[in-house]
Amino acid sequence: MTAAELFQHKTPVPSEMTSAEWGRVRLEVRERAYFMACVSQAEILQIYQDETGKYIRGDQSQADTRQALRERLAATGYAPRPGEEGGIKDLTSLRRMDVVLRTNSRMAANKAAYDKQLLALKVFPARRMVRMTPKRVPRNWRARWAVWQGTPGVNAGEMAALHTSPVWTGLSRFGAPYAPYDFGSGMGDLPVRRDEAKALGLLDGPAPAPAPAGGMRMEDGKPVVIPSFNENLQATPVVTSPSIQRKLAEDLEGLAILKPDGTLIYTDPNGTRPVPAAEVAATIATPNKADIPLHQAEVLRTWAEEGPATFTRDSNALYHFRRLIRRVEPMAGNEPLSLSRAFPTPEAREKVLSGLQPGGRWTPRAAPFPFTAFAKEDPGKAVSGDDADRAALQLILRVVAHRHAKDLTPAVDAIADEDVHGHHVLFERGHTFRVLEMSRSETAVTVTLSEGEEGAP
Amino acid sequence: MIKFTVTHDLAKGYAATEALRSLINDKKALNATVEVAAEGAVKEHLTTHYAGRVNRLGGTSTGYWKRAIENTTGTSDAAGATISINQTGIRLKYEGGVIRPSGKTSEVTGKPIRFLSIPVHPAAHGRTIADLGGKSAFYVVPFAAGGGFSEGGTGAAAGVFRQSGGKRSDSDPLYFILKRSVTIKADRNLLPSEDAVGTAITEALRIYFSPGTP
Numbered sequence: 158m159t160a161a162e163l164f165q166h167k168t169p170v171p172s173e174m175t176s177a178e179w180g181r182v183r184l185e186v187r188e189r190a191y192f193m194a195c196v197s198q199a200e201i202l203q204i205y206q207d208e209t210g211k212y213i214r215g216d217q218s219q220a221d222t223r224q225a226l227r228e229r230l231a232a233t234g235y236a237p238r239p240g241e242e243g244g245i246k247d248l249t250s251l252r253r254m255d256v257v258l259r260t261n262s263r264m265a266a267n268k269a270a271y272d273k274q275l276l277a278l279k280v281f282p283a284r285r286m287v288r289m290t291p292k293r294v295p296r297n298w299r300a301r302w303a304v305w306q307g308t309p310g311v312n313a314g315e316m317a318a319l320h321t322s323p324v325w326t327g328l329s330r331f332g333a334p335y336a337p338y339d340f341g342s343g344m345g346d347l348p349v350r351r352d353e354a355k356a357l358g359l360l361d362g363p364a365p366a367p368a369p370a371g372g373m374r375m376e377d378g379k380p381v382v383i384p385s386f387n388e389n390l391q392a393t394p395v396v397t398s399p400s401i402q403r404k405l406a407e408d409l410e411g412l413a414i415l416k417p418d419g420t421l422i423y424t425d426p427n428g429t430r431p432v433p434a435a436e437v438a439a440t441i442a443t444p445n446k447a448d449i450p451l452h453q454a455e456v457l458r459t460w461a462e463e464g465p466a467t468f469t470r471d472s473n474a475l476y477h478f479r480r481l482i483r484r485v486e487p488m489a490g491n492e493p494l495s496l497s498r499a500f501p502t503p504e505a506r507e508k509v510l511s512g513l514q515p516g517g518r519w520t521p522r523a524a525p526f527p528f529t530a531f532a533k534e535d536p537g538k539a540v541s542g543d544d545a546d547r548a549a550l551q552l553i554l555r556v557v558a559h560r561h562a563k564d565l566t567p568a569v570d571a572i573a574d575e576d577v578h579g580h581h582v583l584f585e586r587g588h589t590f591r592v593l594e595m596s597r598s599e600t601a602v603t604v605t606l607s608e609g610e611e612g613a614p
Numbered sequence: 615m616i617k618f619t620v621t622h623d624l625a626k627g628y629a630a631t632e633a634l635r636s637l638i639n640d641k642k643a644l645n646a647t648v649e650v651a652a653e654g655a656v657k658e659h660l661t662t663h664y665a666g667r668v669n670r671l672g673g674t675s676t677g678y679w680k681r682a683i684e685n686t687t688g689t690s691d692a693a694g695a696t697i698s699i700n701q702t703g704i705r706l707k708y709e710g711g712v713i714r715p716s717g718k719t720s721e722v723t724g725k726p727i728r729f730l731s732i733p734v735h736p737a738a739h740g741r742t743i744a745d746l747g748g749k750s751a752f753y754v755v756p757f758a759a760g761g762g763f764s765e766g767g768t769g770a771a772a773g774v775f776r777q778s779g780g781k782r783s784d785s786d787p788l789y790f791i792l793k794r795s796v797t798i799k800a801d802r803n804l805l806p807s808e809d810a811v812g813t814a815i816t817e818a819l820r821i822y823f824s825p826g827t828p
Binding site: 159160161214215217218219220223224227251259262263266267269270273274276277279280281287288289290291292293336343345347348350351352 | 651665674681687745746
């Protein structure tokens with residue numbers, strides 16, 4: 158996403174909060190919100206966002222932007238409070254306008270560059286802080302870096318560190334891992350190539366965290382989905398007018414919900430904010446005015462209608478599917494699940510059964526589609542194989558207790574036009590089951606499983 | 615804004631192995647690598663040669679070059695990379711040209727703009743008359759034939775003085791001069807050569823496709 162696109166997607170949040178109070182708000186919220194300290198008038202905020210957007214897109218110069226702001230603010234009847242004329246609280250003052258324009262354009266540009274480098278860590282795993290504007294009285298950045306000397310992935314003397322190092326947020330007054338690092342700071346950063354990073358000793362010591370490509374990272378040697386930027390994003394805009402509240406809710410339909418207490422919760426159709434199974438479809442498939450593509454809804458529909466083959470064709474599909482599965486809250490642990498499989502020969506079935514002996518453990522091998530799909534049992538119907546002619550070659554797996562089953566049934570019912578498999582309860586690869594018992598009948602072999610305490614991947 | 619394009623040949627020198635195919639097929643990572651390499655080459659060039667420049671009047675930096683560096687972005691496809699510097703006036707600096715008044719209505723006089731106001735005082739650097747309090751804070755002294763202002767060089771039509779007291783005084787500082795046009799010389803060194811950017815991309819791709827790279 159470019160700087161202009163990032164800025165365009167910000168939501169205006171009128172608020173009486175000061176800049177210090179905004180500074181205590183989570184970075185994820187600040188990155189998604191367009192706000193100005195102590196500006197609670199939506200109209201004024203909108204004017205500033207419009208004109209700042211033109212400036213960031215390069216459509217108008219800083220001087221033209223200031224003039225447009227002065228003219229539009231005058232048209233609203235805005236006037237600074239007595240005694241505040243020309244100061245930072247005067248929205249038409251040179252100082253205030255420059256702070257708003259420069260801070261917003263720098264934040265957007267550097268966030269865009271930061272995100273892009275995350276995708277190129279293989280070649281550019283690090284950054285170096287450099288001075289981009291001379292200052293009469295420069296801050297002592299070397300001293301600030303010195304306290305990080307000895308941290309793996311940091312070369313304080315060269316003011317360089319791995320791109321994902323905590324040093325960047327540690328250096329920033331704003332708690333963001335990218336420039337600007339302080340008010341009016343002239344420092345920026347440039348990407349450092351792998352060969353130079355190695356020469357600077359940044360790749361020595363513990364292996365750096367792997368690139369988050371594919372939406373995964375390693376934790377304790379196990380892959381986990383990286384939480385969405387917006388997983389916990391919510392804000393409480395000071396919007397007292399019911400009409401503005403309604404407008405805000407309408408504008409954000411499909412992206413966020415406004416709760417009765419005024420809290421704005423970013424539901425994020427492509428994110429990882431946890432959601433009950435019954436609310437998945439509404440969360441991921443409600444169209445939005447911003448025309449943000451509904452990736453999770455699309456991949457769920459494709460999976461339901463075409464099966465897992467879709468994931469071998471499109472690596473992005475698996476990325477979105479994993480994030481979708483992560484966000485679905487686990488279903489009730491005592492609801493029985495089953496899965497039946499048919500085998501071409503008795504020998505093939507016996508080979509699988511050899512790994513399913515009572516008292517033992519079973520970990521599904523599921524590649525390239527890293528999930529095992531079960532169906533919810535219909536209480537009024539006996540569990541049986543789904544191909545009567547091949548009943549003797551059936552294997553039925555029943556799970557009678559579980560903790561991590563994700564039920565996509567309501568979402569599939571709401572979103573998909575067709576359904577090719579009917580198994581909508583998924584366990585992610587890596588879950589282990591205890592084999593409780595095995596029973597053989599003329600029609601099939603049934604193995605009963607339980608997801609134990611150690612079942613988590 | 616300014617844009618320029620460099621080309622590179624992905625297939626050159628590399629065998630089409632399965633591993634290579636998967637690297638090539640990871641379009642997001644590949645494009646990001648090319649773009650960061652190209653952006654980095656331009657940013658490094660601007661940082662080295664332009665970011666340290668101080669205003670010749672001694673005024674406070676407007677952060678022009680910092681914004682130019684930070685607003686340098688790249689886009690790429692299989693054929694090459696396009697680097698854009700999204701900064702007002704940067705194309706004019708690169709290609710050169712003559713600036714003339716826009717003819718828009720002046721915020722100061724309310725009439726069509728006929729002159730350019732060129733700052734000649736440190737406090738005027740990066741500012742307009744409107745920014746500094748508007749018309750009421752200044753007065754204009756026409757440049758009589760044979761006279762002039764040493765600060766403005768040749769071609770000035772008038773000087774704009776800042777009124778320090780209630781009435782005009784000899785000690786009022788000259789803030790701007792008014793000119794009918796200003797010629798900007800082309801600065802072809804503003805961008806790194808296509809070769810330099812191409813080398814940066816090639817080197818990045820060498821690491822990207824290197825079998826030992828984690």
